[in-house]
Structures are given as C-alpha cells and as structure tokens.
Amino acid sequence: MDLDFLNRLDFHIIKLSLSNIILMKKCLLFICLPFFSLSVAAQTKEPLQLNKTNIKQVVKALTLDEKVKLVVGMGMHIPGASAGLLPPNDPEDDKITPKVPGTSGRTHAIDRLGIPSLTLSDGPAGIHFMDLTAAKPKYATAIPIGTLLASTWDTIMTKKAGEILGREAKDYGIDIVLTPAFNIQRNPLGGRNFEYYSEDPFLSGTIAAAVTNGIQKYGIGVSVKHFAANNTETNRMKLNTIVSERALREIYLKGFEIAVKKSNPWTLMTSYNLINGTYTSESKNLLTDILRKEWGFKGLVMSDWFAGQNAATSLKAGNDLQMPGRPDQVQTIINAVKNGSLAMSDLDESVERFLNLVVKTGTFNNVPYSNKPDLKGNAAVSRTVASEGMVLLKNDHALPLSKSSTVALFGNASYDIIAGGTGSGDVVKKYTVSLDEGLVNSGFKLQQNNKSAYENYIKSEKAKKPAPSFMDVFNPFVIKEMEVKNEIITASAANSDVAIITIGRISGESKDRKVADDFNLTDAEKQTLKTLSESFHAKNKKVIVVINAGGVIETASWNQWADAILMAWQPGMEGGNAIADILSGKVNPSGKLTTSFPVSYIDVPSSKNFPGKQLPLKEGEILDPVMPTYPAEITYDDDIYVGYRHFNTNNIKTAYEFGFGLSYTQFEYSDIKLSSSEFKDKITATITIKNTGKTAGKEVVQLYLNAPSVKLKKPSEELKGFAKTKLLQAGESQTISFTLTPGELASYDSNISSWIAEAGNYTIQIGASSLNIKKTKQFHLAKDLVVK
Numbered sequence: 001m002d003l004d005f006l007n008r009l010d011f012h013i014i015k016l017s018l019s020n021i022i023l024m025k026k027c028l029l030f031i032c033l034p035f036f037s038l039s040v041a042a043q044t045k046e047p048l049q050l051n052k053t054n055i056k057q058v059v060k061a062l063t064l065d066e067k068v069k070l071v072v073g074m075g076m077h078i079p080g081a082s083a084g085l086l087p088p089n090d091p092e093d094d095k096i097t098p099k100v101p102g103t104s105g106r107t108h109a110i111d112r113l114g115i116p117s118l119t120l121s122d123g124p125a126g127i128h129f130m131d132l133t134a135a136k137p138k139y140a141t142a143i144p145i146g147t148l149l150a151s152t153w154d155t156i157m158t159k160k161a162g163e164i165l166g167r168e169a170k171d172y173g174i175d176i177v178l179t180p181a182f183n184i185q186r187n188p189l190g191g192r193n194f195e196y197y198s199e200d201p202f203l204s205g206t207i208a209a210a211v212t213n214g215i216q217k218y219g220i221g222v223s224v225k226h227f228a229a230n231n232t233e234t235n236r237m238k239l240n241t242i243v244s245e246r247a248l249r250e251i252y253l254k255g256f257e258i259a260v261k262k263s264n265p266w267t268l269m270t271s272y273n274l275i276n277g278t279y280t281s282e283s284k285n286l287l288t289d290i291l292r293k294e295w296g297f298k299g300l301v302m303s304d305w306f307a308g309q310n311a312a313t314s315l316k317a318g319n320d321l322q323m324p325g326r327p328d329q330v331q332t333i334i335n336a337v338k339n340g341s342l343a344m345s346d347l348d349e350s351v352e353r354f355l356n357l358v359v360k361t362g363t364f365n366n367v368p369y370s371n372k373p374d375l376k377g378n379a380a381v382s383r384t385v386a387s388e389g390m391v392l393l394k395n396d397h398a399l400p401l402s403k404s405s406t407v408a409l410f411g412n413a414s415y416d417i418i419a420g421g422t423g424s425g426d427v428v429k430k431y432t433v434s435l436d437e438g439l440v441n442s443g444f445k446l447q448q449n450n451k452s453a454y455e456n457y458i459k460s461e462k463a464k465k466p467a468p469s470f471m472d473v474f475n476p477f478v479i480k481e482m483e484v485k486n487e488i489i490t491a492s493a494a495n496s497d498v499a500i501i502t503i504g505r506i507s508g509e510s511k512d513r514k515v516a517d518d519f520n521l522t523d524a525e526k527q528t529l530k531t532l533s534e535s536f537h538a539k540n541k542k543v544i545v546v547i548n549a550g551g552v553i554e555t556a557s558w559n560q561w562a563d564a565i566l567m568a569w570q571p572g573m574e575g576g577n578a579i580a581d582i583l584s585g586k587v588n589p590s591g592k593l594t595t596s597f598p599v600s601y602i603d604v605p606s607s608k609n610f611p612g613k614q615l616p617l618k619e620g621e622i623l624d625p626v627m628p629t630y631p632a633e634i635t636y637d638d639d640i641y642v643g644y645r646h647f648n649t650n651n652i653k654t655a656y657e658f659g660f661g662l663s664y665t666q667f668e669y670s671d672i673k674l675s676s677s678e679f680k681d682k683i684t685a686t687i688t689i690k691n692t693g694k695t696a697g698k699e700v701v702q703l704y705l706n707a708p709s710v711k712l713k714k715p716s717e718e719l720k721g722f723a724k725t726k727l728l729q730a731g732e733s734q735t736i737s738f739t740l741t742p743g744e745l746a747s748y749d750s751n752i753s754s755w756i757a758e759a760g761n762y763t764i765q766i767g768a769s770s771l772n773i774k775k776t777k778q779f780h781l782a783k784d785l786v787v788k
C-alpha cells in the first residue's frame, strides 16, 4: 500500500474528527484494500518488469545502448587464464560476479527491466567448467562422446544421455547447454569428429533431436551447433568452404533441418567457417531464408565464440547474439544503427528473440539450484549408454571372455583411459574408470607384472606434465606409448589366458588429426600387436584389441592379428566398466558404425584436398595468438558422395562398412511388408526380427532407400529409417515398422531450388548394415512430386 497516498487522502478529510480518521484508515487497510490497490497501481506507474506477455513493451522501453548490450555477450571469464590470451572484456562486466563461475559465456542483465544475465555452458560430453583457480573443482558427469551416443542407434538411450546434461545444468544453475554438436564426419581426420555423430545426416539429425529432447525436458535450452559445414578444424575461423547447393542441402544442412523440426531447439550456434564466400554467421540466406522461413525455426541464433567479422552484418543476417561478446562489437552495432546501415527493426527483432529465450530460462523463473548433482546416479546411466554404443568389429570365438581368465593387459590407454576429446567438449570429472579397474571390478585377474610396469611408467610421465593452463584446451598432454619388450610378451603368453591391448587416440578442438601415427598405427604399435599375436597364438590363446579413440583409424593392415576387435570409442568416465561389461558378456554388444572405416585413408574421397588450401595473410592481417588461423579454402569435390554414399555407389571396399557391428547372437529378418505398392502420401514398411542365437541381444535394423535416377544422379542407397529392437531373448521376435513420407523420397534439384521425388520404382532395403541387406521390396511413384 502506498502510504503517501494515504497521507494525501488524510489531507482531503482533514475536517473529520481524529477518531473518524483512524476509523477511515482501518477501513482502508482491512476492508477496502483490494479496491484501493487497483486504483493506486493505475495512478502510480509500477516500474516495467519483463514477463512472458510484455516482451514487445519491454523492447520499446529499452534504450539503444541497452538493446545492443542484450545482443552481445559479456565476454569470456576463465578464472586463472593468463592475461592477454583472450580479447579484453568490458572492465565493468568483469566486476560483476558470475552466477556460475567457469562457464563458457554469459549475457548482459538490464536490472531496471528485470532482465537477468543468462549462463551458457558447454558441451556435448557433459557440463564443462573452466576454472583454473578453483580450490575445489566443480565436477560433472563425463558421458560418452557424440560418436558413441550415435553408435547406439537408439533414440531412447541418447535421450537418456541428454537428460544427464539437462539435470546437471539445472543443478548448477545453467540456462543453456552448448550441444548437440553434429556436423558431418566428412573426413576421418576431422579433429572434432568425436563430438559429432555420423557421416550421415538422417542419423545425425535424429540423434540430435533425441539429445535435445532429453536436455530441454528439464527447462534447459540447447544450442544445436555448428551451423553449418564445420567439418575441418585447420584454419577453422577463416576457412571458406566451397560446396554445391545440392550437397549443402542434402548432406550438410539436412541434419539441422531434422533436429529443428523434431525437437524445437531453443537456440542454434553458427559455425566459424564461410560457405561459398560468406561467413555462416553473416549469411541471411542460411539464417533467415532457410532456417527461419523455410524450416520455421523459432529460437535464437548465436555465433560461435569470436566467430565472424562484422557484428552488425551478422545481426542483420539473423544471427541474434554475438558470443562471447566483445566491447568493439557493441560499438559496431551502435554505429551501424546510427548511420542507418542496420535498421532498428532488425535489432528489435533480435532483442525480441533474446527476451523470448530469457523468459523460458531457469534464471528468469528463479528456479532453485543445489550445486549438488546426483553424480553417482548419472554415472550409472552413463555406463549403460557407453556399453550400448560400443561396436564389436571382429570376433573369432574370442568373446565373451570366460570369467576366470587371467588377462595380460597392454597399452597405455588400458591403464589410463581416454574418456573423451579435448577442447570445449572436455569435462572436469571426479574420476575415470580405466580398463584394468573395469576388468577387476568384473571379476577378472590381471597379470601383475604388466600392470605395475605400465602404472609406474604412466605415473612418471604424468609427473612431467606442466601446470594446468587454458591452452591445455587446445594442446592436450599426451604420453608416449610405453615400449614393450618381446621377452615380456612371451612371458605373458605363458602365464596368462588372454591378451588385451588398447590402442588409444585423442583429438580435439582447433586441430585436425594426422595420417601417420594417428589414423595409421605407429610402427611400434604394429610391432607389439604382431608379436602379441604370434606369441599368444603359439600357445593357442586369443588376442583382443580395444580401440579407445574418438574416430576412425586404419584397421585393414593389422586386423588379421587380432581375434576380436572392440571399437570402444571414448566412452566417458565409466568407460572401463562399460568395456568390461561387453568383454565379459554382461552386455551383448549392439552398437553399429555411424561412419565408414576405409581400407586406407586415400580411399576417402575428401582426402584429396583435406584440410584445404592455406592462403596468404592479407596486408595488415595478424594471427590470433590463441587460434592462429590463416585464410584458407576447401572445395567439397565429393559433393553428395560422402562416406557410404561414395563407397557403396562406387563399389569401393571398406574395412568395415557404415552400419556394421557384430553381436554375441544372430538375428533373422523375415516377413517384409509394404502398406501399398504405390506411393501416395506415405508408405509403411514392416519387418520381423528374430533372435535365432542362444544369447539375449538387441539388433539395429536399418532401412535404406534406392531411388530412381532420372534427372538427378543418386547414391545407390541412403539411410531413411532405423530402429533398435528391445532386448530379444533367444527365440524371441519383434516386428518393426518404418513410415516414409515424401520428404524421405526427395533429392534437392538446384536447377529449380526444390526438393523433388522423381517418378519411378523405389526399392526399400532393410538390413543389418548398409551392405548387409536382408530383405528388399519395391514400390512405385506415379508422378514427380515437388516436396516443400
């Protein structure tokens, strides 16, 4: 109640007696209060405060300076990062204590209008904190990397992984998690492939939608990234990708289209690179015409960190928020509005989108947070997801291991697991479970001499690690593989039952991988593997290779030396337990490859010019000290023929094809049926899968479509549906159904800028991999169909 108002009222009734006045005040306070409250609010203007229904009014009330602050973030604040490494922030912003220290970014608050600062945090494999000064680090669950998640081919499982991120973001008071990342794995050397899902856009988009649904379920927004064609890390900030419109639509944008339509992501992050001469963050065609007008994206678009060239051009194109934000960007936008090169209405639109995001967040809605995530419970889910995405590549009666086995365990990574990749996709975790621990936890015995030799070596090498620095994000500390003498191997073959060797690889942001000693095995690794094979096979004992890597490695030259090969990827902090779950048979492997394993690197079509051509610096152009990137150019000559679209269409042999993965049981495919032999609005295919082996297991069922090629050339088949069965007991069956709509039949015709399904015969191929097709069925489309 406004006491001033009561006093003014007193003045008007001054002639009344004191007792009357007291009586009147009582009446006002206790009886007439509601009536007077209404009229008071009308007469004394309440300060405007943002709510869900007054966004437009708030936009009107903002000054130009305030509007611009909202569309430029508050800079990067990494406690302990050496001065000068990052562009300077506005000193006033640095004085404001962040709600959650050590996250990747935050936005400006405008207190007078009730607009809070939002907190944004990476990333794909768990909540990522960067605080080099924290006495007690904040831990998050390190879930498996993106490629492993996708290798589950299971949208329920990947949604569960997303839920871990959603829950922990909520527990830490974070508003937006900067994930899912799902650029196409165009080339095996891509440094960030580990964060990404697949070489196939349908699979990538479908998994991204599942992860998004898992995170957003908790009232936390995602940022689907990096839009688009961020398939190379070398010179990533200035790389011009030259790509045909058809390849862009069918391969590099398709996954984003699916994710936008299926999961309504709150935000999207543009990429660093240029596409056909325009920075993606400054491309109106990409952000306004395609993303918003064609696909109906309703959320906010933010830039990748320090991406792009001109903040005003970026805003005008539809990139609403500049992240992490620099003071010079604020000035650029203010100047552009003042000199008329940026319309106020464009700025207002971005501010409105920003406020629409704000009102959905936990911070705005004062959602309480505990800072105490259920790390134990989340780790258990992470372990389950990890074992579901590992891919058994070979098994000559070697797995599962018999329980009482004594294992001779080799390879640094067996004792020091690589849980994930480096950069913003890394996670500060409380512990990691290595394979040696996982095997012991599962009841196996370890050959002790090996164990102590590796442990001592790793300990002494780790002691050489320099003090933690922000640059670790880009330059991970890697320990050289320990050399193993032949005598040790021979002795191990005599006093153990089986050999397991782990091949470890790490990669990360801002750097691509190399062919020698990374994609290919080192000479020392090959020699150890060969000697292991000879020594153990001489004693009739098996050799098992575990690959602990974020991406594809060469396998064709050495796979004959191994009796079993398990692609364990980078399986997160519970990795050792999850690998042991597969090796022991507690979990029957059911992951399948989401990317082709070529026989040799040169078989990959993009190998011809990956990672692009470096161009000279322009006059006056200087190299960034953190990410020294030159101007560069790469042409996507492979066009739509990426991965299996190339290998299968051109009959090029792979080591392991797209979709491949073994199980400890067998499945039979039968009874394929189509709802009709003529395509109208949609068609449904059903198939029955039976577990014909002795062990319970799950099968990933894949539907590929072979489409008529009249005007447009097409790959021999493209993935258009997939499903994972439930855990089928021996002898049990399940019928799976897939529905195809016109969108799935269509290819992009650049001549008419439309998606078109060509008339003719289509073949549905359902199988266990892109080459292991079990059943096919044809249907017919009478007339060309232009699909919106």
Ligand code: BGC
Residues within 6 Å of the ligand: 104, 122, 123, 178, 225, 304, 305, 424, 509
């Ligand atoms: C990465 C993004 C990440 C951002 C914030 C950038 O370097 O490309 O994926 O979300 O940093 O950490």
